[in-house]
Amino acid sequence: MNFKRYLPILQWAPHYSRNQVTSDLIAAVIVTVMLIPQSLAYALLAGLPAHVGLYASILPLAIYAVFGTSRTLSVGPVAVASLMTAAALAPLAEAGTPEYIAGAVLLAVMSGLMLTVMGVMRLGFLANFLSHPVISGFITASGIVIAASQLKHLFGIQSSGHNLIDIVGSLLSGLADTNLPTLLVGGGALLFLVWSRRYLKPLLSKLGLAPRAADIFTKTAPILAVVVTTLVAWALRLDEQGVRLVGAVPSGLPSFTMPSLEPSVWSQLAVSALLISVVGFVESVSVGQTLAAKRRQRIDPDQELIGLGTANLGSGFSGGMPVTGGFSRSVVNFDAGAETPAAGAYTAVGIALATLFLTPAIAWLPQATLAATIIVAVATLIDLPALARTFRYSRTDFGAMLATIVLTLVHSVEAGIIAGVALSIGLFLYRTSRPHSAVVGLVPGTEHFRNVLRHDVELCPKVTFLRVDESLYFANARFLEETVMDLVSREPELTDLVLVCPAVNLIDASALESLEAINERLHDAGARLHLSEVKGPVMDRLKGTEFLEHLGGGVYLSTYEAWQALTNRPAIA
Amino acid sequence: MNFKRYLPILQWAPHYSRNQVTSDLIAAVIVTVMLIPQSLAYALLAGLPAHVGLYASILPLAIYAVFGTSRTLSVGPVAVASLMTAAALAPLAEAGTPEYIAGAVLLAVMSGLMLTVMGVMRLGFLANFLSHPVISGFITASGIVIAASQLKHLFGIQSSGHNLIDIVGSLLSGLADTNLPTLLVGGGALLFLVWSRRYLKPLLSKLGLAPRAADIFTKTAPILAVVVTTLVAWALRLDEQGVRLVGAVPSGLPSFTMPSLEPSVWSQLAVSALLISVVGFVESVSVGQTLAAKRRQRIDPDQELIGLGTANLGSGFSGGMPVTGGFSRSVVNFDAGAETPAAGAYTAVGIALATLFLTPAIAWLPQATLAATIIVAVATLIDLPALARTFRYSRTDFGAMLATIVLTLVHSVEAGIIAGVALSIGLFLYRTSRPHSAVVGLVPGTEHFRNVLRHDVELCPKVTFLRVDESLYFANARFLEETVMDLVSREPELTDLVLVCPAVNLIDASALESLEAINERLHDAGARLHLSEVKGPVMDRLKGTEFLEHLGGGVYLSTYEAWQALTNRPAIA
Structure with a gap:
């Protein structure tokens, strides 16, 4: 341990x-x-x-x-x-x-x-x-x-509710019973706290306090409001005016x-x-x-x-x-x-x-007073x-x-x-169920492949490089089948399809079945399926499955390798 | 329309x-x-x-x-x-x-x-x-x-239940009431159907039927069982022996x-x-x-x-x-x-x-007979x-x-x-919440980067290339922060961290805040954050956010570009 x-x-x-x-x-x-x-x-x-x-x-x-x-x-x-x-x-x-x-x-x-x-x-x-x-x-x-919910304490009225509609409704109907001394105490505390948040620190700094000390002192301003209003309540016997106080508190430490x-x-x-x-x-x-x-x-x-x-x-x-x-x-x-x-x-x-x-x-x-401190404190939460x-x-x-x-x-x-x-x-699952995919081509003078629609890239007839931008799992397995078969039906000349997989972090059992189906359908259509840039953890899984045995084409470490092998072009270096 | x-x-x-x-x-x-x-x-x-x-x-x-x-x-x-x-x-x-x-x-x-x-x-x-x-x-x-659930019809007994435990329990307690004529009819039909599935097609082929016709005829064998057992039931008045029949059926077409x-x-x-x-x-x-x-x-x-x-x-x-x-x-x-x-x-x-x-x-x-056809039909569903x-x-x-x-x-x-x-x-979300990530290095003689633990690659001191193999979203945003900060605390010499993003198909608002936090913490630690291989759709989103303005380093089209820029090595070509 x-x-x-x-x-x-x-x-x-x-x-x-x-x-x-x-x-x-x-x-x-x-x-x-x-x-x-x-x-x-x-x-x-x-x-x-x-x-x-x-x-x-x-x-x-x-x-x-x-x-x-x-x-x-x-x-x-x-x-x-x-x-x-x-x-x-x-x-x-x-x-x-x-x-x-x-x-x-x-x-x-x-x-x-x-x-x-x-x-x-x-x-x-x-x-x-x-x-x-x-x-x-x-x-x-x-x-x-x-x-x-704290406004009722400021106005000294009864109200209830745990959502805005109930609270506001209950508040409006009780507003006629507002207790003026309570409103004076609470409103005064609120004004002081709002003022201290904004002006106390500059004032203290001006009076020569170090900035950090001024900052901390400002944050303890509520205790000042507590002390002053407590003294006022005690001196003026405000409870007799209908101002609600915290009241008798058991003294001593909590017990079990x-x-x-x-x-x-x-x-x-x-x-x-x-x-x-x-x-x-x-x-x-x-x-x-x-x-x-x-x-x-x-x-x-x-x-x-x-x-x-x-x-x-x-x-x-x-x-x-x-x-x-x-x-x-x-x-x-x-x-x-x-x-x-x-x-x-x-x-x-x-x-x-x-x-x-x-x-x-x-x-x-x-x-x-406490209601005023709460209102000021939670105001900072509202973003x-x-x-x-x-x-x-x-x-x-x-x-x-x-x-x-x-x-x-x-x-x-x-x-x-x-x-x-x-x-x-739900929205995340929806997004991953319809993944972005792009036909990619070689960025000239590099070994890098990018979307043909966004970049000026080299293409190769009869060989299509398709990058799928999502892990392949049950929610998008069928979508992948449809994407590939759409592509194939649009390009009757196609002989090789390379699935570019740097964004594929997972291939689950459903997606594996879809890949098998894609491989088989491409085979029936006289074309081969290849994979490139398959990641280590994904490849570890694929090894030992029948899919790799059935695969019509190859698995290439990099897309550029696949490009060289399938287009018969010499390497740059 | x-x-x-x-x-x-x-x-x-x-x-x-x-x-x-x-x-x-x-x-x-x-x-x-x-x-x-x-x-x-x-x-x-x-x-x-x-x-x-x-x-x-x-x-x-x-x-x-x-x-x-x-x-x-x-x-x-x-x-x-x-x-x-x-x-x-x-x-x-x-x-x-x-x-x-x-x-x-x-x-x-x-x-x-x-x-x-x-x-x-x-x-x-x-x-x-x-x-x-x-x-x-x-x-x-x-x-x-x-x-x-169909066994009760074969044995001619009462039983009920919609799950295996109820069905088997109810079946066992009713087995003593088995109706022998029913069992003979049902068992006979079942044996015939099982036999026809296995041997009828070869037999028909031997008798000179074309393979396709033999196949189709075999699949319609149930009608033979239906006709024969119906005739037997009618001829022997099996209903009087306790064999349950389909019984009177309203004739005529269905009505609204x-x-x-x-x-x-x-x-x-x-x-x-x-x-x-x-x-x-x-x-x-x-x-x-x-x-x-x-x-x-x-x-x-x-x-x-x-x-x-x-x-x-x-x-x-x-x-x-x-x-x-x-x-x-x-x-x-x-x-x-x-x-x-x-x-x-x-x-x-x-x-x-x-x-x-x-x-x-x-x-x-x-x-x-119907129970026997069901049993034979669903047997093919069990895989x-x-x-x-x-x-x-x-x-x-x-x-x-x-x-x-x-x-x-x-x-x-x-x-x-x-x-x-x-x-x-749930399991998919769990997997994506703890993404695989890898420090990558340059595969010698190429522009391709792979996991240092799996491949023999070139590294560069002070510059670390981290590939994260998952979309960055709320479930793994904090995990990303932890991964990066762990890495940084292990490499005090680090001056540049490149986040290699080909597998990042999405950066949601939570992940954006995490990236902001990572950028800021790296800045505090005297290091710069770079991105490479950010995909088009992801980049479109990032444009116009404050994150790109605050980013300490650059955004590179390819990881190799980032390598060249940060390690000051000449390009291959």
Whole structure:
């Protein structure tokens, strides 16, 4: 057993230096300050009591420090996973009830189990089937749904729904009940946060702060909004004005929580847990890879599954909610100079201290402030220019992206992601089932062959070189037969057909039968079939089949060799 | 509107010669004689009254002559589609009841609608997703299930079930009730048919018959078994001995039948109708293509969908059952010298005459005789050597084939086919998600580049040529990033990386982002990314993207050009 693979902590802990300790400690303090409001806010978004967000930011961070391969990834509750948690639990129980909270625990445990098992079985590649356009469309649409879902907290009204249509409908009908003090607090926080994103950094720089410090300080601005609005709420007794506060939070560290073992609940949440796991993993790995590349480090996606899986198990068993590697917190951690995963462990200590000592103050925090921090945070997720970019590059990718966005907005997050994946796989199969092919000729003065329609090339009568630009497999085997027979019926003089195969990465059993059929039909028509540039792995397979025995022509290493042999022209050299 | 496309009859009817009329008429007589017992038998297999098989062999043949593109395909009830019909209708009603018969009519109409719509929308390519190994495994397993299901008629006992386990179990428990006269009739017919398959043709040749005539006469042997056993049953009043006969058949031509319009039945049969349509289409097209190729003719798969679709509509509206192009009858039609689809129309007339005048005689036909003809017919479908052949060539294809066979045998035909398709698509995606790649070098004295591990090639320090053997798309985009970064981390001296792209048939939006990332990371590492042998269609897409602007290196038409430019070696010529 490879301990270093399964315990990446063994790779860095033995060389952990004093300098690194200092860097990690500084980063941890900054991330802790940023994480407190974020954790509370995302718990709220998931329909959970605010302290659950804190619980989910203690044990998971410590565990990830042991099992994770990214030096700087910071795990915890994130916006999209919280939205998916809320959507998954909505049919199960009323938000905030004990059954609902137990459901969140179970989701974290199930997600943890799934990720860990996938990691041990090295199934990380499955996440690749979430294409860039689908994941980007999904995150944009989720951002829009999340922002809309928080408006009710800003206006202090009741509303519900897990897709844009329901949310907006419910919001409009409740708008008459707007609570003005809530709107003032929430709107004020929102304006401050928007302002600080845009103007605080230049201001701080002007005041003489180093650019990096200014940057980090700007990113922790939410804590300022939290402190000020909490003080205002306490001083003015805003709860008596109808402003909803976070309210009494159990103080003390989380205790061991046993997840439900009810099979019906497990099967009800299985699909949701899988989607939360895969989406969270993709988000986490792309953040981790981006940060690792900046410092010439590497992350191991399969081990990341184990890191995230164990972190989720830790979250569930300590009364938390599904967690994953978050973008904004990881960037802050990175920019603040974290050098090893120990920074995450120190952050866990910071959050634990907050849970122990700050809960009386948190009780006075207006929910509208948290809603404002969420809206500002998810605004960065919405990437509309990506739509235009994808549209320009590929209609196919755009189609999958648009389907994901539309279904996420009008139906549900789960329908959106499933439709996106199914559509992108379907479109890929469709594309490969009708491959591009080209008759090629010799580029004069070289040994290189290109498409006769695009390049000025030499041809040879009676010998046709056909390049097929796809692996030959069941979906296009019959298409190949039709292409070749069409070509042959158009050229009655043909004596030799060379199938140029540099793009053929695979010939499966169906395609082999089609090649046999082509060979036989060409033979009947008095022509020979040849192959050229067959790749090593493909050739290995063909050896030992009857096809090679039956083949009317030869197999040439290069197309130029075939050209020389079949046209009887002297070699250049 | 292209009339000739949608009405292939316009292509041959205007030139229909007297010679062709004669050939077609002779073929029609022979096929009619063969088709009568076959039609009755397959209706029985589908759990329908025997005359339904005759109804399904009149109008469909006439319609296919107008809309079909194969000159020699003969449509009608076939073994596999009949088994699938029985499996589809079993949950709906008791076999033979009016609801059951109405269900068969509806299946034919739905299948007809689906095929016609697919034809008009040119969706024939969808059938390609049934790979050769899956369809071959499916037909083998269906043949076994069909043969087993007919044993009850041979033994004259009751039994039921739509998979091998149920059928054999039910058969064993009923064996004590075997009816001896039935077994004698059925066993006798079976022995005669097996004998005639093996020895009748040599015998006839010895007696001086021309080989082709001997062949055709041998294939119509079932009619002899039918005539003899019918006479025996009538002469000995075998029905009084417990031998089950076909019984009273309504005489006269089929009349117009209105299918059920109950939405619940439609939705219940939708999946079955689709599977029957697709499997029937695949079977039909492969038979049609094989026969067409022998005479240098072509068939148009999309128009074939319309031909089969309208034939099924005709079958349904005239009280029939799902039909498709059958292998054995088409081969007989072809061998008997049919030259145009008119032969099918003449056959329809022959079957209509039989329906009008032979029904009193058919009433005395023992069911055991029909069971014997089915068993002998499906024995040719079972192709066990194909399993070994597929196993040797490709474990992946074999896996999909085996799953299809096992599920068809132990569960149901529908589960078998669905599992086979899903598994073959899944395995294909898995293979493309982990593409083969190779560092390549120059084959000395040529301009050709091959794998350094397989060939003795020239290399150049600091410049690496990496050939990726797959289209770059979402499923392998991240894999590409990992491959390249692994390579770079192993070669610290590297200054230039050339991605050799002859096998890259597609770069989707996800892969484009990965290439951007690779380019950027190489730049950070002080190296340049180049591309070579990018194909026309791929290059067209890349033009206009930011990737080409950001690209650190160049794009070379051929890998040899890149070699010359980057290694500063003189050209050969």
